[in-house]
Amino acid sequence: MLTFALRRLLIAIPTLLLISLVIFLLVDLAPGSPASDIPLTVPAEVRQKILESLGVNQPVYVRYLLWLKQFFWHEPLYAIDHMFGTDYAQGAQRIISYSSRAPVFQIIAERLPQTLIVIGTAYLVAILIALPIGIYSAYRQYSWFDQAGTFVSMVGYSVPTFFTGVVLILIFSVMIPRDSFFWFPSIYDTSLRITDWASFGAQIRQMALPVLVLGLYNAAEISRYTRSSMLENLSQDYARTARAKGMGEGTVVLKHVARNSMIPVVTIIALGLPSVFGGAIITEQVFKINGIGAALIGAIHANDLPVVQTITFITAILIVLFNLVADILYGLLDPRIRYD
Incomplete structure (x- = not known):
């Protein structure tokens, strides 16, 4: 039974990687953008820095790797307001300072x-x-x-x-x-x-x-x-x-x-x-x-x-x-x- 469990766990690794790619593409390529909730009163340079900190302007494969990375590592984020306790939810409502965001797993x-x-x-x-x-x-x-x-x-x-x-x-x-x-x-x-x-x-x-x-x-x-x-x-x-x-x-x-x-x-x-x-x-x-x-x-x-x-x-x-x-x-x- 131990051999069976180890074999299934090894098979699960590529399976989960494929699932993660499908999930990322379905959500990432869907209509909408994190910038849609940023108020129009926010200066253009601040808006641009927020998008850059989220990797929105990066190629798809780079955004996928960054998404896998943000499970465990802190990353820079220009807007912070954890009203919902999420990654950058509602963060654009109050631009404070160039800070850091916690890994999504921690949130x-x-x-x-x-x-x-x-x-x-x-x-x-x-x-x-x-x-x-x-x-x-x-x-x-x-x-x-x-x-x-x-x-x-x-x-x-x-x-x-x-x-x-x-x-x-x-x-x-x-x-x-x-x-x-x-x-x-x-x-x-x-x-x-x-x-x-x-x-x-x-x-x-x-x-x-x-x-x-x-x-x-x-x-x-x-x-x-x-x-x-x-x-x-x-x-x-x-x-x-x-x-x-x-x-x-x-x-x-x-x-x-x-x-x-x-x-x-x-x-x-x-x-x-x-x-x-x-x-x-x-x-x-x-x-x-x-x-x-x-x-x-x-x-x-x-x-x-x-x-x-x-x-x-x-x-x-x-x-x-x-x-x-x-x-x-x-x-x-x-x-x-x-x-x-």
Whole structure:
């Protein structure tokens, strides 16, 4: 398995380089320019120095190499105003001095904790809820529990998150009085720091609504795949043979059937994990979470091309990485799978 993992990692290097080139060209050659947001009152020589510091006048291959370089090294920039915490977003609104800008990875790292705390918690909660529901729904097919789970899953998966988020805000933030125990804030306070139990409780309360919105959406998808895979394996010969040998129903379902049913579910979970790091853009906008999704929207509005390209490229890296993780987990779940 180690040889397989190393071989896949080596293959991933040229794959990611090709992906990075495609991402760079799609964004770089698209209509628009970083100079479009610079006010007309800015002197022409200052505008020219801003464009030169961004490498806009360089050939395409030079801009591509500079884009790869700016992941890790500080580069000169004439305008600084990190209103959105991005590379040069809104920087032209206030020309200050010839300064330096941080690597884009560092800027994204400032937003990543908020995304991981909220979106990551929602995805973890969704997995913990969806797997038991999917397994039990398949085992008790057509029961009242299965019917209720199917209804909730269809509603959770078909209703968009922006609608669910707005409905929850209207119910728990507007209709319920602020002094009530069931009132929850609709805006996420990124400046909150956990120092005691009171601040910890405040953090949990402001996470409740976005976690509920994303948890319901992700749990609906994962539980449906789990149920479908379980139903397919419950009717297999090995399950009937295990029962005929006198094994308990719990051992047959949990140890044999559930383990074999996890292979397609692992694929869905692994491919969904990059969205945790990329941020749930719509949900972050609804609840004003200052995470990766908000950084991407701010960068798009400000024509902040390096940040747009970097977030997209990071998502591609995570997809390739978690595909490898899923392949390795296949071998752990099913001993019949060999990588030699």
